[in-house]
Amino acid sequence: MNPSLKRLDKEPKRLIMIGGKGGVGKTTCAAAIALHFSLQGKKTLIISSDPTPSLSDIFEMEIGDQEKPIKNTKDLYGIEISSDVVLKKWKDRFGPEIYEVLSSFTSLDYDFVDYIGGAPGIEEEYMLNYILELVEGGQYDLVVWDTAPAGHTLRLLHLPQLFLKHLEAATKFYMNLYSYFEKLKESVKLRKGKRSLLEIISGWEDLAEKVVNFIRDPQKSDFIIVTIPEALGVRQTERIIKDFDEYELRVNHLIVNYIIQQADCEFHKIRKEMQQHYIQILKNQYSHRIGLIEVPLMPQEIKGVERINKISEILFKEV
Ligand SMILES: Nc1ncnc2c1ncn2[C@@H]1O[C@H](COP(=O)(O)OP(=O)(O)OP(=O)(O)O)[C@@H](O)[C@H]1O
Ligand SMILES: [Mg+2]
Structure with a gap:
């Protein structure tokens, strides 16, 4: 060589x-x-x-x-x-989406978006996406x-795993919320929320896959x-x-x-x-x-x- x-x-x-x-x-x-x-x-x-x-x-x-x-x-x-700038870009892009879904069935503080954005993998993931x-x-x-x-x-190389783990945790969290509210018989609104949430998450997964495919392509x-x-x-x-x-x-x-x-x-x-x-x-x-x-x-x-x-x-x- x-x-x-x-x-x-x-x-x-x-x-x-x-x-x-x-x-x-x-x-x-x-x-x-x-x-x-x-x-x-x-x-x-x-x-x-x-x-x-x-x-x-x-x-x-x-x-x-x-x-x-x-x-x-x-x-x-x-x-x-x-990373601050990258995180802000992530929030600008996904924050309103997340907030909209969640606030459709519960009263949550917008800070919750920070919680999701602060999870491991998000920053690297979005840095790569931004690049x-x-x-x-x-x-x-x-x-x-x-x-x-x-x-x-x-860490960046561990990204898909980290990222998916994070999604898993977030999904679990949402699902717990969901079942809690379902018990309160607010199912009509909830079902709508759940569906679009899964759509969002699958969008994130697509993003991770796209990034990994790009950096794998010699x-x-x-x-x-x-x-x-x-x-x-x-x-x-x-x-x-x-x-x-x-x-x-x-x-x-x-x-x-x-x-x-x-x-x-x-x-x-x-x-x-x-x-x-x-x-x-x-x-x-x-x-x-x-x-x-x-x-x-x-x-x-x-x-x-x-x-x-x-x-x-x-x-x-x-x-
Ligand atoms: N071949 C070289 N000869 C002399 N000086 C060098 C050489 N390569 C780098 N340097 C000097 O060494 C210092 C460190 O280099 P550089 O900033 O590129 O490292 P780095 O790996 O990017 O560091 P960091 O991990 O902190 O980002 C700089 O002052 C740079 O000018
Ligand atoms: Mg350097």
């Missing part, structure tokens, strides 16, 4: 997701990948769903939760979305998603994992890839970041040796099916379009 992202030039995707543990260079790589495609004239949106606004830092401008053109670039846009809307909205040729650190990515989506050549990085990578395998999601590229190139002192010699040891482990384990791309540790932090572009050139070098 090609140890470069060059292949992606010939196999255009609609969504590229970047995952990995905290601090390994996900945002840097996501920015470099997005910049690369925008320079080819593809209208590209880079999304960060990290709780800390990292894109703003790397592109040296305020981005925020509205799509914005990135300064000093062409065809590149950015957006930083927080899918951006992907399918036709405004961009490509969306590059800088996901939050690994834990989050993994023609449309691609996953890239970023890691570091250390025991922790190797272990986390193993865990992430195992999880991806379980969910029939393919990781095609593994970026190994912070690699020491020249060691001209004892300190760096030792570090380099350690890194090479772990790079070899990663290669033995994955190079038959995942392209391993090595990115050197730069003397400076990666900030601003010029330095990001240097990383793009490394990631997309001709091999």
Whole structure:
């Protein structure tokens, strides 16, 4: 397999997701990948769903939760979305529906919608759905998603299960309410409520399925994992890839970041040796099916379009 992202030039995707543990260079790589495609004239949106606004830092401008053109670039846009914003969008979309159904047979506080929205899985589910809307909205040729650190990515993969479990709990709750009120012989109104509730829930299930199908489709989506050549990085990578395998999601590229190139002192010699040891482990384990791309540790932090572009050139070098 090609140890470069060059292949992606010939196999255009609609969504590229970047995952990995905290601090390994996900945002840097996501920015470099997005910049690369925008320079080819593809209208590209880079999304960060990290709780800390990292894109703003790397592109040296305020981005925020509205799509914005990135300064000093062409065809590149950015957006930083927080879970608060996503949850609000979820509530705007489903809140009135839920409330309408429930209030048709009981007097409930609107806070109840918050209770449902706060269930595990909802946020990730809706984040993905929101991103899918951006992907399918036709405004961009490509969306590059800088996901939050690994834990989050993994949770996201457990999403269909979490989500369905949540639905189950919610359904049970509704059904209990239903039977309670049925006992009070308010069955005419109730039956109406129950039916539309099931419709809503099946709508949510369709949504979850649509999202999962999209990210499973190798023609449309691609996953890239970023890691570091250390025991922790190797272990986390193993865990992430195992999880991806379980969910029939393919990781095609593994970026190994912070690699020491020249060691001209004892300190760096030792570090380099350690890194090479772990790079070899990663290669033995994955190079038959995942392209391993090595990115050197730069003397400076990666900030601003010029330095990001240097990383793009490394990631997309001709091999
Ligand atoms: N190859 C590199 N050489 C030098 N500095 C790098 C390199 N890659 C990333 N950095 C720097 O390391 C820091 C962390 O990178 P980045 O923010 O991309 O990590 P992250 O995985 O997105 O972190 P988080 O999990 O917190 O979102 C940044 O200051 C970035 O400039
Ligand atoms: Mg980041």
